[in-house]
Structure formats: structure tokens, C-alpha cells
Amino acid sequence: MSLPDFKDTTERLQLALNDDMVPHAFLKAGRDLLAHLTRPTQIAVLGFAGVGKTSVLNMILRDAVMPDLGAVPIIELVHGEHVRVTYEPLTAPAERRDGLASRETMPLRTFRVIQELPLPQLERCNLIEVNIPEDAGQQTDLLDWVTQKANVAIWCAETFDDHDSKIWSTVPDRLKDHSFLALTKADRLQMKGLLADQVSRFESQFADEFLCLYPVATKQAMAACASGTVTRARLWQESGGKALADGVAREIATGKLADRDHADVLLSRIGLAGTPRARRVAPEEVAPLETAEEAPEKSAAQPVMPPAIAQMGREEAVEMALSLLQGCANEMCAGGTDQKAAAPDRILAQCAQTAQALATLLMDTQPDDPEIDALREDALESEQVIMLLVLERNETAASDAISVLLQLKKEIAVLGAQ
Structure with missing residues (x-):
């Protein structure tokens, strides 16, 4: 199975924008959604030099296509009709050449390499390797750039020590909510008897910072692949490569599905709703980049939904609805002294999850x-x-989302008092 066909939604949104059918208030959201639906997912592979980022990048492609280029700050892999590379030095004009990038052909002080490859995998996602420098000022500039560009992030480290944690703490929650931690030399940790301790430390200290932890033996994972396919399924699974690749594929599918749903909502509000779908395709039903021999286990945390109770009565529904809304308020108040926890992205995510749970709850009511x-x-x-407010990602949108929930709470409280 491939990714669901988004063509109908994308075409309707394109038509609405081209024909000036989108009200001004929704114009920016519509343009942003169209860009999200039509461009490949941007996956950033970050970490300090020497931790195996290039190996992870090649592992996602199931092919050892990229050589190690050393400490070049940015290396982008994008789809192209031919194998071409563009070098961008700090003090000279950009150079575009045929072939693969290499240290021998790379100009001095190159800060960005863009490698074009005719690989079908790159039609769905672009890969961005980011080498984190030691200089604090350069770190800030580079992280600002990549966090604005990336949809999904993979932080690569051998042990994720305090140095890694300090840098990762500056990444915005918007990207953290779609990120993974890859322990890239898990075989060495296992041989030293340290892997279990690292996993336990992650669960106790950093579980809220990432969607999931993936210990990966990158050399073994690459030995299980060739020419974009998995040739040794058992080694692919035992190395941890399959788990990480499946996690990335699920996150790509989840993001596309969310963009499709947001676009459907916007189109519905302006009177261009499409034909109702029989059901929503779930992210776990989408095949990973290679043909999977078995269904991947679901690792990402899912929103907590209220239990479905057939023919729930008014009194019980009101009680559960108020409890849901109060729980959302308590979470926001608990994070009120933490500036990062109270960021607009976090507030909007909490409001969206609560609104979804509330709508589901009331669908199960008499x-x-x-x-x-x-x-x-x-x-x-x-x-x-x-x-729609989630797309705005600013303080005004967060305030409006809270106001929407407060109004609902007032309506429910009035209904409960009757």
C-alpha cells in the first residue's frame, strides 16, 4: 500500500486559491496547506560530528549513496532527474556539477551541499543532514534555520549526554513533537553492557522530549540493504533499522494526513467540501518506504480519547465533558510557570486534543x-x-483556541444546571 491519494483535496484547494474563492482570513492558511500537501516532507538528521548521521541518512534511503563529507554544516538530499551536486562555499559563488558530492571536488569552506538524486524515496521526503558546531553563535543560527525548514527531526547521538541535551532543549516544541532520538552505535553500547542503562535514563529524563527512542546499529542496518530495498529482513529488524525507518514513515504519513484533514476543514468552511470518505486512512495502514514484510508496531503516543459508551445519557455526558475541559485547564495551569511549556504550539496542541476528545465523546451520546x-x-x-487555529502557531491563535473551549464549557455548564 502507498500513501493515500491527496490529489482531490489538493486540486480543490489549488482551484479555490487560483479563483480567489478563499476569504482573506483563511488565505495564508490555505497557501501554507497547499505548500505542505505538494512538497516532500523535510526530515532533518541532526547531531554533532562523528555520531553517524550520514549512516542514518543512507539507512533511511536503504542505499549507501552518500559518502561522509566531514563537518559540512548542511547537506541536503533532494529528488532530481539526474545525479547533480551544488556546492555553496562561504566566500565564493555556488558551483553545480554532475555526479556525487565528494571531499575531493568540494570547494574550501563549503557550508552547504545540495545533492540531487533520481531516487523514488526522495519524491516523498527530502533529507537534511545538519552538523552541529561547537560555537554557540553558529549553533543558534543553524538551529534557527533547520527548525524553520524541517517537519520531522532525528537527533543522532551515541549516548545523548548533557551536551546533547543542552542543545536539544533550544529546539521549539513544534519540531520536538515530531522528533526521534537515534542512539546510532547501539551495538557498542550493548557490548559494553550500557544500552539498558541508556534506555532507562531516556525513559526517566527525556521521554517527553521525543516521540520515541530508537537504538540502532547503523553498520548492521546498512548491511541489510542494497539499492533502495531490504535484502536481509532479519538483520534489518535486529539492527533497529526497521523500527526507525518505520517510525519515520509513519510520521510522514501522519503529517500528510493531518494536512489533508486541515485542508478538508478549510474547504468545507468555504463551501467546497469534497465527497465524504468512507473512513479516514490511519497512519499505521500506510506502508513504509520499502515493502514491509510485517506490520510495524506502533510506537508514537496517541491522543487519549474518552471511552465509547453507547447511548450515554445527558448527565453522564455533561459530567465527562466538563471533566475533559477541566483537565485541559489543569494541564495549562501546571505549565504556567514554565515559559516553554506554555508556548503557543503547546497550548494549541492541548486545545486541539481536547476539542477532538470532546467531539468524540458527544458523538457517543444519546x-x-x-x-x-x-x-x-x-x-x-x-x-x-x-x-485551523493550529496552523497559525502564534499567541493570538492560542488565545482564540482557549476562548473557543471556554465558550463550550459555559454552554455545557448551563446545560448541566438545567
Whole structure:
């Protein structure tokens, strides 16, 4: 199975934008969504020099296509009709040449390499290797650049020590929510008897900083691949390569599905809703970049949804709805003294999850209560509004999302008092 076909949604959104059918208030969101739907997912592979970033990059492609170029700050792999490389030195004009990048042909003081390759894998995602420098000023500039560009991040490290943690703490939550930690030399840690301790340390100290931890023996993983395919399935799985590659593939699919859903909401609000789908394709149903021999285990944490209770009555529904909203408020208050925890991205994510859970809860409530029906419609509309606000990613949008939930809470409280 390949990625779901987003063509219908993309075409309708393109048509709406081209024909000036999108209201000004939604214009920026519509353009951003169209860009997200049509461009490859940007995957950043970050870490200090010598931790195996290039090996991880090649592992995702299932082919040893890129050589080690040393401490070049930025190396981008993009799709192209031919094998070409562009070198961007600090003090000279950019040079574009046929062939693969190499240290021998690379100009002095090159800070960026863009490698074009005719690989089908790169039609879905671009890969960006980022070498984190030791200089604090250069770190800030480089991280600012990559965090604005990337949709998914993989931080590579041997042990993820305090040095790694300090740098990673500056990454915005927007990217952390779509990131993985790869322990790139897990075989060495295992031989030294340190792998279990590293995993335990991650779970106790850094689990909230990443979607998942993946210990990977990169050399063994690459030995299991050739020419873009897995040739030794057992070694691929035992090396940890399969788990990381499947995790990345799921995150790509999840991001595309979310963009499709946001675009459908926007189009619905301006009267261009498409044909209803029989059901939403779940991210775990999407095949990874290679043909998987077995279904990948789901590793990313999922939103906590209320239990489905058939024909739930008004009183129980009101009690559970108020509890959901109060839980969201408590989480925000708990993070109120932490500037990073209270960032707009985090607030919007909490509001979106709460709105989704509330809409699901009310869908499971008795259908013959007119006031519950009206509340259900309000909840669904609020969920759609918050989905659009998530795209704005600023303090005003976060404030508006809170206001939407507060209004819902007032309606539910009034209903409960009757």
C-alpha cells in the first residue's frame, strides 16, 4: 500500500486559491496547506560530528549513496532527474556539477551541499543532514534555520549526554513533537553492557522530549540493504533499522494526513467540501518506504480519547465533558510557570486534543436529545475552528483556541444546571 491519494483535496484547494474563492482570513492558511500537501516532507538528521548521521541518512534511503563529507554544516538530499551536486562555499559563488558530492571536488569552506538524486524515496521526503558546531553563535543560527525548514527531526547521538541535551532543549516544541532520538552505535553500547542503562535514563529524563527512542546499529542496518530495498529482513529488524525507518514513515504519513484533514476543514468552511470518505486512512495502514514484510508496531503516543459508551445519557455526558475541559485547564495551569511549556504550539496542541476528545465523546451520546444535538454541532464546529487555529502557531491563535473551549464549557455548564 502507498500513501493515500491527496490529489482531490489538493486540486480543490489549488482551484479555490487560483479563483480567489478563499476569504482573506483563511488565505495564508490555505497557501501554507497547499505548500505542505505538494512538497516532500523535510526530515532533518541532526547531531554533532562523528555520531553517524550520514549512516542514518543512507539507512533511511536503504542505499549507501552518500559518502561522509566531514563537518559540512548542511547537506541536503533532494529528488532530481539526474545525479547533480551544488556546492555553496562561504566566500565564493555556488558551483553545480554532475555526479556525487565528494571531499575531493568540494570547494574550501563549503557550508552547504545540495545533492540531487533520481531516487523514488526522495519524491516523498527530502533529507537534511545538519552538523552541529561547537560555537554557540553558529549553533543558534543553524538551529534557527533547520527548525524553520524541517517537519520531522532525528537527533543522532551515541549516548545523548548533557551536551546533547543542552542543545536539544533550544529546539521549539513544534519540531520536538515530531522528533526521534537515534542512539546510532547501539551495538557498542550493548557490548559494553550500557544500552539498558541508556534506555532507562531516556525513559526517566527525556521521554517527553521525543516521540520515541530508537537504538540502532547503523553498520548492521546498512548491511541489510542494497539499492533502495531490504535484502536481509532479519538483520534489518535486529539492527533497529526497521523500527526507525518505520517510525519515520509513519510520521510522514501522519503529517500528510493531518494536512489533508486541515485542508478538508478549510474547504468545507468555504463551501467546497469534497465527497465524504468512507473512513479516514490511519497512519499505521500506510506502508513504509520499502515493502514491509510485517506490520510495524506502533510506537508514537496517541491522543487519549474518552471511552465509547453507547447511548450515554445527558448527565453522564455533561459530567465527562466538563471533566475533559477541566483537565485541559489543569494541564495549562501546571505549565504556567514554565515559559516553554506554555508556548503557543503547546497550548494549541492541548486545545486541539481536547476539542477532538470532546467531539468524540458527544458523538457517543444519546441521539434523541435536541439540546445535546445542538451541543454536538457546536463541539464539531469548535474542533474545526481550532484545527485551523493550529496552523497559525502564534499567541493570538492560542488565545482564540482557549476562548473557543471556554465558550463550550459555559454552554455545557448551563446545560448541566438545567
